Amino acid sequence: MTTKNKNVHGILAEFRNPKELIDAAEMVKDSGYNNFDTYAPFPIHGMEKAMGLKDSLLGWIVLAGGLAGMIGALALMIWVMGYEYPLNISGKPYINIPVYVPITFEMTVLFAAFAATFGMFALNKLPRFHNPLFNVERFKKASDDGFFICIEASDDLFSENEVSKLFTDSGATHIETVYDSE
Amino acid sequence: MSKNYEYVPEPKLIKGDHTFGSITNLIAKTPLSSTPKLWYLAFAVANLLLIILLGSVGYLIWDGIGIWGLNNPAGWGWAIINFVWWVGIGHAGTLISAILFLFRQGWRTAINRFAEAMTIFAVMCAGLFPAIHVGRIWVIYWVFPIPNQMGVWPNFSSPLLWDVFAVSTYFTVSLLFWYVGLVPDFATLRDKAKSKAAKITYGIAALGWTGSFRNWWNYEKAYMILAGLATPLVLSVHTIVSFDFAVSLIPGWHSTIFPPYFVAGAIYSGFAMVLSLMLVARKIYGLEEIMNIDIMEKMNLVMMVTGNLVAFAYLTEGFVAWYSGYIYEQGIFWLYVVGPYAWGFWILMFCNVITPQFLWSKSIRRNVTLTFIISIIVNIGMWFERFMIAVVSLSTDFMPSSWDYYSPTLWDILIYVGTFGLFFTFFLLFLRFMPMVAIAEVKGVMPQADPHNYDEETNDFIEARAEPTMANQQTVQQKSE
Numbered sequence: 001m002t003t004k005n006k007n008v009h010g011i012l013a014e015f016r017n018p019k020e021l022i023d024a025a026e027m028v029k030d031s032g033y034n035n036f037d038t039y040a041p042f043p044i045h046g047m048e049k050a051m052g053l054k055d056s057l058l059g060w061i062v063l064a065g066g067l068a069g070m071i072g073a074l075a076l077m078i079w080v081m082g083y084e085y086p087l088n089i090s091g092k093p094y095i096n097i098p099v100y101v102p103i104t105f106e107m108t109v110l111f112a113a114f115a116a117t118f119g120m121f122a123l124n125k126l127p128r129f130h131n132p133l134f135n136v137e138r139f140k141k142a143s144d145d146g147f148f149i150c151i152e153a154s155d156d157l158f159s160e161n162e163v164s165k166l167f168t169d170s171g172a173t174h175i176e177t178v179y180d181s182e
Numbered sequence: 183m184s185k186n187y188e189y190v191p192e193p194k195l196i197k198g199d200h201t202f203g204s205i206t207n208l209i210a211k212t213p214l215s216s217t218p219k220l221w222y223l224a225f226a227v228a229n230l231l232l233i234i235l236l237g238s239v240g241y242l243i244w245d246g247i248g249i250w251g252l253n254n255p256a257g258w259g260w261a262i263i264n265f266v267w268w269v270g271i272g273h274a275g276t277l278i279s280a281i282l283f284l285f286r287q288g289w290r291t292a293i294n295r296f297a298e299a300m301t302i303f304a305v306m307c308a309g310l311f312p313a314i315h316v317g318r319i320w321v322i323y324w325v326f327p328i329p330n331q332m333g334v335w336p337n338f339s340s341p342l343l344w345d346v347f348a349v350s351t352y353f354t355v356s357l358l359f360w361y362v363g364l365v366p367d368f369a370t371l372r373d374k375a376k377s378k379a380a381k382i383t384y385g386i387a388a389l390g391w392t393g394s395f396r397n398w399w400n401y402e403k404a405y406m407i408l409a410g411l412a413t414p415l416v417l418s419v420h421t422i423v424s425f426d427f428a429v430s431l432i433p434g435w436h437s438t439i440f441p442p443y444f445v446a447g448a449i450y451s452g453f454a455m456v457l458s459l460m461l462v463a464r465k466i467y468g469l470e471e472i473m474n475i476d477i478m479e480k481m482n483l484v485m486m487v488t489g490n491l492v493a494f495a496y497l498t499e500g501f502v503a504w505y506s507g508y509i510y511e512q513g514i515f516w517l518y519v520v521g522p523y524a525w526g527f528w529i530l531m532f533c534n535v536i537t538p539q540f541l542w543s544k545s546i547r548r549n550v551t552l553t554f555i556i557s558i559i560v561n562i563g564m565w566f567e568r569f570m571i572a573v574v575s576l577s578t579d580f581m582p583s584s585w586d587y588y589s590p591t592l593w594d595i596l597i598y599v600g601t602f603g604l605f606f607t608f609f610l611l612f613l614r615f616m617p618m619v620a621i622a623e624v625k626g627v628m629p630q631a632d633p634h635n636y637d638e639e640t641n642d643f644i645e646a647r648a649e650p651t652m653a654n655q656q657t658v659q660q661k662s663e
Contacts, residue, residue, distance in 0.1 A: 084333075102418070102422050
């Protein structure tokens with residue numbers, strides 16, 4: 001074996017279907033593990049409860065983005081139309097808030113959408129060049145029809161034997177150790 | 183006779199006996215297998231049209247917009263018509279991807295990727311026209327609020343400037359939404375790909391996506407927020423496009439009905455375009471089980487509703503013209519019906535008012551050939567609607583002494599035809615290299631995806647359990663005893 005110089009990243013277990021995955025995730029959570037994750041080709045309903053996840057922070061990021069777009073657009077238009085380059089249009093007021101509504105709305109949406117997209121990637125720590133899980137040939141199924149749980153070695157309770165036993169008890173069809181490098 | 187409510191299982195969203203793996207293979211096989219000969223033929227035709235577009239736009243920039251058929255009263259011609267037509271087509275994609283998502287319509291997963299791609303390419307075609315119609319395209323950046331040495335700023339009170347912001351925001355948000363949806367599917371292609379080049383390309387596009395639920399959790403939130411943002415956005419975009427007309431004082435344009443009327447028309451034409459493209463693509467790529475007849479029928483229903491909304495708006499326009507007591511408004515409506523462009527009006531009536539009435543029949547809604555024909559007629563009709571609005575109102579305005587008849591030149595026609603080259607070049611590239619159905623989302627609406635549809639003891643999937651969750655209330659009439 002050439003596993004001597006490799007660090008263990010975690011232990012990966014495969015399950016048959018979404019139901020088994022969600023049950024196993026609940027078992028892993030109840031056993032006290034924190035650094036674990038489940039992998040599936042689509043989001044599974046109820047998994048957040050089984051894994052004990054908190055609500056995503058993304059909403060706040062989007063709120064900040066939307067507010068920045070709204071305030072920025074209003075500030076730009078009021079400054080340009082009121083002070084920097086006033087244009088007399090049929091004698092209407094220079095600072096004319098109702099006509100600024102369409103552009104303010106569009107800029108709010110634009111900045112909020114950027115915040116939602118890039119905020120989501122940032123929270124997910126993507127883009128990422130490499131992931132130790134990709135060393136496992138089997139893990140390719142995670143984007144096709146495979147359902148996996150990985151308990152990471154960084155967890156305080158982690159021990160290869162304990163984790164393997166837990167996975168065997170919860171009905172995993174395949175258990176494999178994941179290393180940092182190939 | 184009494185009414186009774188009964189649960190009737192809704193038809194399955196995905197026909198046939200599919201597993202998660204077979205869905206992956208069905209959709210991922212097209213981008214990962216070699217290019218079919220027919221694709222090259224179609225791509226060559228699209229490229230030819232694209233070259234025509236580039237050549238005519240080049241000549242337009244060289245010679246100026248005098249090569250178009252514009253004349254003194256009709257200062258807006260095919261360019262604005264084509265712009266509104268293409269933007270309108272784009273709206274169906276956002277409706278399908280965002281609004282139907284918020285309404286939890288599972289059937290949208292079969293067509294959302296496809297329709298979103300159509301949106302992006304249609305908005306590209308649309309955006310071309312405002313850019314080239316300015317005459318001096320090399321200073322088109324003046325529409326953006328960029329500090330410059332002249333100390334000049336754009337006029338933020340102008341609906342034309344609102345349009346710049348609306349359409350560019352719309353394009354950007356549609357692109358972001360589309361890409362977010364594509365990331366998990368790029369990961370699927372990365373894992374399925376055999377060749378090194380495909381692995382690397384799809385790998386870069388997938389950004390290292392693993393399918394981790396902690397990621398899905400943020401992802402679903404992002405998707406929901408983007409849908410929530412795109413929903414008012416799509417309504418605002420065509421509203422603002424209609425402001426280009428409605429905020430002016432031209433009879434026939436200066437009307438408060440324009441925003442809802444334009445939005446309904448946009449969705450109407452967009453669904454027609456999605457149907458035209460879908461009915462061809464599902465045949466060629468063997469996706470009949472995913473883009474199935476039930477979905478076609480639902481789309482036909484949307485087309486019927488929006489078509490009738492549009493027809494109702496025509497009636498309202500006539501009524502308001504009469505009721506307003508304003509002779510110019512009455513005059514322009516009369517000129518629509520019997521004036522120099524009456525032929526356009528009657529084409530419009532045939533395509534947009536009579537044609538959708540066929541969709542009241544269930545057997546027509548479920549007939550592929552007839553649906554295809556209707557969708558083409560609707561697209562033609564919606565083009566004529568914009569023609570009538572833009573050209574007739576301008577060329578026959580207040581003073582009969584200034585009236586003139588507008589006809590397009592060869593260059594108007596070539597540029598319009600050329601935009602199909604632009605559209606289909608991109609669309610064919612999309613069909614060839616990207617997953618044309620949202621793989622992850624289709625799997626998510628399969629009954630197997632819901633943990634509740636599994637047996638508690640054996641953990642096996644139970645088909646029967648899936649049915650009540652998709653049940654639907656229907657009124658059935660019973661004979662009294």
